[in-house]
Every structure is written in structure tokens, then in C-alpha cells.
């Protein structure tokens with residue numbers, strides 16, 4: 001089974017466009033879990049444009065209260081602190097999610113658009129990965145499908161990698177000639193990760209059009225999906241959208 005972790009960033013983005021708590025991020029997280037999603041993901045950013053530290057705290061409680069629900073917090077451990085954003089490491093060590101996915105985004109990035117360069121960042125990531133693992137938090141690294149980089153992900157102590165699927169999604173959208181080689185590189189990276197004993201997650205711009213193929217990736221354990229699922233929920237309703245993604249992942 002490939003686990004679906006619903007990313008709630010975009011629910012928080014709508015909430016933050018007004019004062020108050022509407023829509024309620026935690027209530028929508030609960031709907032996703034009740035509809036069968038195996039987990040919830042958030043990617044707080046230092047500018048708090050969507051997920052805020054208190055959302056992370058409340059969603060950690062929600063997931064802890066439900067057996068089997070996995071909580072995944074993503075972000076750059078080197079970004080922040082900024083104003084009342086404490087920084088990823090303090091927030092994650094306080095809230096103790098099941099998984100922390102480290103992502104190399106700059107503070108002002110629109111969205112994630114590349115994986116780690118571990119030749120550059122590996123040495124400073126290594127002690128942070130050890131600290132998270134000491135706190136019983138599984139560590140995943142956001143990665144491009146580059147063989148030399150996947151090898152380094154194992155060497156710095158990661159438990160899993162999350163393959164960055166943005167270029168794959170773009171290639172599907174534009175029916176690009178490069179689709180075959182991009183997907184082949186993802187398959188090879190996933191196989192390499194499995195051989196090294198790393199788990200395999202994937203995410204970014206996955207949707208109901210590009211997921212039927214991506215779900216065949218060797219060893220794929222979890223996808224985190226937010227943007228497209230939230231957009232689909234506008235027309236389908238959130239519960240039906242979660243069901244549609246679960247069916248898609250199951251190959252139905």
C-alpha cells in the first residue's frame with residue numbers, strides 16, 4: 001500500500017486570507033483522516049504565509065489521538081527563526097511528528113523546486129538528522145533523482161528520501177519528450193534507495209492525471225499531496241477528493 005499524506009498548506013493559505021479560523025485547518029485534517037488518508041503533512045515556512053506554529057502543535061495532537069495517523073512536517077532546518085517562527089528544528093523537536101522531511105528551500109521561495117545538494121549541505125545536515133532520530137522522528141530528505149546524491153543521503157543518516165516530482169509533473173502536463181527519461185531516472189533512484197535501505201516517498205504537484213503512472217514507482221511508500229488535492233476538493237468535496245486519490249493510489 002502507498003500511504004497518502006494530505007498536505008494542508010493550502011487550507012491554511014485560505015484561512016490566512018482573513019482574520020479568524022475559517023476554514024479550520026485541524027477540522028479539515030480530521031476529515032482527511034476520517035476519509036482514509038494515512039497521514040497529514042504540513043510545510044511551515046518562516047513567513048507563515050500558510051501553516052503557523054500553532055497549526056503544527058494542534059495537528060500533532062490530532063495525529064497522536066488517532067491510531068495509525070502519521071504526521072509529517074517538512075521544511076528547511078536552516079531557515080528562520082523569523083519574527084514568531086521559532087525555526088523548524090525547535091518546532092519539530094517540540095511537537096515530535098512521526099516524520100520530518102528536510103527541504104532546501106530559501107526563506108522567500110514561492111514553493112519547493114529542488115532537492116538537496118548533499119556535497120554542499122551534507123556535513124551540516126548530519127548532526128541535525130542524528131538529533132531528530134534521537135527524538136524518535138523518522139528523517140526524510142527532499143531529493144532529486146541523482147545517483148551520487150541518493151548515495152550521500154544514506155551516508156548522512158537519512159531513513160528515507162522524498163523524490164521531488166515537480167519536473168515529472170511538468171513533463172506529464174506538457175506531454176514532453178523528456179517524460180520517459182525523467183520517469184526512468186525516478187525509477188532508478190527509487191531502486192537505488194531501496195538497495196541502500198532507504199525508504200522512498202515522493203511529492204510535489206502530483207495529481208489525479210500524473211499519479212496513475214507515478215504510483216508504479218518501485219518501492220514507493222508514501223506520497224504527500226496538497227495543492228492539486230485541495231483544488232479537486234473545491235469541485236468534489238474534501239472527503240470525495242481524498243477517496244479519489246486513495247483509489248488512484250490503489251490502482252482502481
Ligand SMILES: CC(=O)[C@@H](O)[C@H](O)COP(=O)(O)O
Nearest residue numbers: 009043074103111112203204
Ligand atoms: C516539499 C514540497 O514539495 C511541498 O512541501 C511543497 O513545497 C509545499 O509547499 P507550498 O505549499 O508552500 O508550496
Ligand SMILES: NCC(=O)COP(=O)(O)O
Nearest residue numbers: 007203204205224226227
Ligand atoms: N511534499 C510534497 C507535498 O507535501 C505537497 O506538495 P503539493 O502537492 O502541494 O505540490
